[in-house]
Amino acid sequence: MRIVVLAGGIGGARFLRGLQRAVPDADITVIGNTGDDIHLFGLKVCPDLDTVMYTLGGGINEEQGWGRAEETFHLKEELAAYGVGPEWFGLGDRDFATHIVRTQMLGAGYPLSAVTEALCDRWKPGVRLIPMSDDRVETHVAVTLPADGSGSGERKVVHFQEYWVRLRASVPAEAIVPVGAEQAKPAPGVLEAIAEADVVLFPPSNPVVSVGTILAVPGIREAIADAGVPVVGLSPIVGDAPVRGMADKVLAAVGVESTAAAVAEHYGSGLLDGWLVDTVDASAVERVEAAGIRCRAVPLMMSDLDATAQMAREALALAEEVRAS
Amino acid sequence: MRIVVLAGGIGGARFLRGLQRAVPDADITVIGNTGDDIHLFGLKVCPDLDTVMYTLGGGINEEQGWGRAEETFHLKEELAAYGVGPEWFGLGDRDFATHIVRTQMLGAGYPLSAVTEALCDRWKPGVRLIPMSDDRVETHVAVTLPADGSGSGERKVVHFQEYWVRLRASVPAEAIVPVGAEQAKPAPGVLEAIAEADVVLFPPSNPVVSVGTILAVPGIREAIADAGVPVVGLSPIVGDAPVRGMADKVLAAVGVESTAAAVAEHYGSGLLDGWLVDTVDASAVERVEAAGIRCRAVPLMMSDLDATAQMAREALALAEEVRAS
Known part of the structure; x- marks a missing residue:
């Protein structure tokens, strides 16, 4: 049986693990969301692809559902000591390696789909994981940030990760635009x-x-x-x-x-x-x-x-x- | 008293610490060697500048004389798990942060001298540390690698770090060329x-x-x-x-x-x-x-x-x- 699954991050990854258990012999292709990809510290980070890859490949931090097991955060601590942010995005030392390999391969001219395949050569997730697109798509969120005392807040468009991770969706999303999708x-x-x-x-x-x-x-x-x-x-x-x-x-x-x-x-x-x-x-x-x-x-x-x-x-x-x- | 010191890595850094002790009020400018700089994993690594900065700034691994104290090597382990080398160059998780900040600033257009000054803003080495040049100079070493059984070995030009760290200077250096110095x-x-x-x-x-x-x-x-x-x-x-x-x-x-x-x-x-x-x-x-x-x-x-x-x-x-x- 050939199954195609459209997956985001944690929920999609966990469902996929159940699907593999339910139909071990199925031929599963996962089309992964890349709209929440972000460039941090000069590196290309693909949170949803990595969550699927780590979860199915046995490297996930089971408790939090994202990031690597047995992780340390020394690199991030040092970046903060240099005053280099953002601090709100949790990249661990082990996780950084994935982004470094990805960024190097992208820089060498490989499309994201080929890079993802190469990364999966290590993790062997048991599915074929393909990013939805090799082109850059970046989900942006329009918000109104609370004003400091005065009447009206600041209207601003932020990266999805800034809305989701930094602001923890604490203000209403007024519009959501997958920039570049068209x-x-x-x-x-x-x-x-x-x-x-x-x-x-x-x-x-x-x-x-x-x-x-x-x-x-x-x-x-x-x-x-x-x-x-x-x-x-x-x-x-x-x-x-x-x-x-x-x-x-x-x-x-x-x-x-x-x-x-x-x-x-x-x-x-x-x-x-x-x-x-x-x-x-x-x-x-x-x-x-x-x-x-x-x-x-x-x-x-x-x-x-x-x-x-x-x-x-x-x-x-x-x-x-x-x-x- | 204004003192200019031409410094390499470990020996130069340790001498500088003694110099600071000897003349605490001296105005010391260190001209640092950048010929052993190397690009690894898409990052610009400046071993000698960092050894001086970490040693005088209190972040050095005292026993080995290079790299960071209380260091871990998780990122490097993961790169190896991806099959991405070189494995012979010891970059620790904390040390990586320096190279990431440096590479980002260089990418943003700052010359190495300005980047070094910015990094030293954190470390406060108590000296003015200036790279010898903002231009790329890379020390190469001509060697003859031992043959596998047959008569003649392979003549090859390697990066200084490959000669020094990987080969541990186990074969004679036939020529040493600071490429780009002229x-x-x-x-x-x-x-x-x-x-x-x-x-x-x-x-x-x-x-x-x-x-x-x-x-x-x-x-x-x-x-x-x-x-x-x-x-x-x-x-x-x-x-x-x-x-x-x-x-x-x-x-x-x-x-x-x-x-x-x-x-x-x-x-x-x-x-x-x-x-x-x-x-x-x-x-x-x-x-x-x-x-x-x-x-x-x-x-x-x-x-x-x-x-x-x-x-x-x-x-x-x-x-x-x-x-x-």
């Missing part, structure tokens, strides 16, 4: 993998800044819609709140309420064939199905690998239902 | 510091690949010779062997024997006014003085800070003798 081309292999897929899955990743950014690369949404295979997603919203992260903040920016049903409608029946909501959101099933999307309520908490594998099985079962209908 | 200009402040100096000192640094490389930058040797102030050096050779390092290997390449007297003659009376040899080399005094260079035999082992400070006092005393003569 001019970006899907990376080599992306459209081919979709065309050859037996099923396409949207893990419980952020529907705006993860899956949404991937879909913003011209050609990817169309390829999925045209593939003629079941497209099934899992809600990242459980009981009207994000399972993790701050998806509600960015959903508000695109005018979507933070409910499992609203996210399904946001993707739309033109793209999505099936949708899994959590059992606490069973009342949403009717609304989703009314929107033309087959829907089931099953436990959606990735509390451990078994629970996550079961979610993957449910998604694949729903895909088979779609296919048979 | 086209290099002294960094801003170098010639001015020499012109305003009351005394110029050559610490017991390598006379070929440290002090010699600095003197190979057009204008520096001439400025020292023309300054009209005492120029006093300390022999890095004690009892016909280098005190540390492998100076004998590179002296042979320039046809100079490994003796305290031969090194003085190599600098020559046109440059050098005074020369300190170790007490075990007292018999060399006559030969050095016959070459027109005032010479004294004093203890030259930098065994501790007091002994090193005493060496600095002897050098300054010899300078006063020269001035009075």
Whole structure:
């Protein structure tokens, strides 16, 4: 079975681990979000690609869900001692190596997709990991920063990482723009993998800044819609709140309420064939199905690998239902 | 008192610490060797400048004489896991920060001299540290690598660091070329510091690949010779062997024997006014003085800070003798 998964960071990576457990022999291609990539200290950092690679390759810090296990932060401490920031982005000593190798290869002329493949030669994640695009796409967020005492705050456009990590989504996102997406081309292999897929899955990743950014690369949404295979997603919203992260903040920016049903409608029946909501959101099933999307309520908490594998099985079962209908 | 010191790495840095102890109020300008600079992992590494900066700034690994105290090597381990080398150059996690800051500033258009000043803003070495040149100079070494079984070895030109660190000077250096030196200009402040100096000192640094490389930058040797102030050096050779390092290997390449007297003659009376040899080399005094260079035999082992400070006092005393003569 050939499965294509559109993945963001932590949620996508953990779902993928469950998927591998559920169907060990499946041929899985992961199309990774690169909209939250950032240049730091002259290095190209790809947080979502790395989270997938480290998680599936056994190098992840399990507790925090990102970064490397057995990590130290001496380099970062020293940069701070030099007065060189930003300090709010947590790059560990081991993690730095990935960014140094990537930056050197990019500088030598390799596209990001080839670099990612080379990095995965070490990590052997058991999936084919392809960045959504070799072109630079950078998610920016328009915010109004609180004023210091006086009346009106400062309107500003910040990098997604600055919004997410530094500001911790503490102010409303007024607009979210994947800068460069319109001019970006899907990376080599992306459209081919979709065309050859037996099923396409949207893990419980952020529907705006993860899956949404991937879909913003011209050609990817169309390829999925045209593939003629079941497209099934899992809600990242459980009981009207994000399972993790701050998806509600960015959903508000695109005018979507933070409910499992609203996210399904946001993707739309033109793209999505099936949708899994959590059992606490069973009342949403009717609304989703009314929107033309087959829907089931099953436990959606990735509390451990078994629970996550079961979610993957449910998604694949729903895909088979779609296919048979 | 204004003192200019031409410094290489470990030997120069340790001597400088003694000099600071001997004359705490002196205004010391250090002209640092950059011929052993190397690009590694896309980063600009300046081993000699950093050794001086870390040693005088309190960050040095005291036992090994280079690199940072309380250092870890996680980043390097990870680069090796990616198959990215060289593995023979020991860059620690803390040390990497210096090279990242330097590389970023160089990339932003600052010359190396301005970058070095910025790095020293943190370390406060108590001296003014200026690279010999803002232009790229790279010391290369011609060697014949041992053949595998068959008769003739492979002739090859390697970077100085490859000769020194990787090959540990295990094969004879056939030629030593400071590539780029002829086209290099002294960094801003170098010639001015020499012109305003009351005394110029050559610490017991390598006379070929440290002090010699600095003197190979057009204008520096001439400025020292023309300054009209005492120029006093300390022999890095004690009892016909280098005190540390492998100076004998590179002296042979320039046809100079490994003796305290031969090194003085190599600098020559046109440059050098005074020369300190170790007490075990007292018999060399006559030969050095016959070459027109005032010479004294004093203890030259930098065994501790007091002994090193005493060496600095002897050098300054010899300078006063020269001035009075």
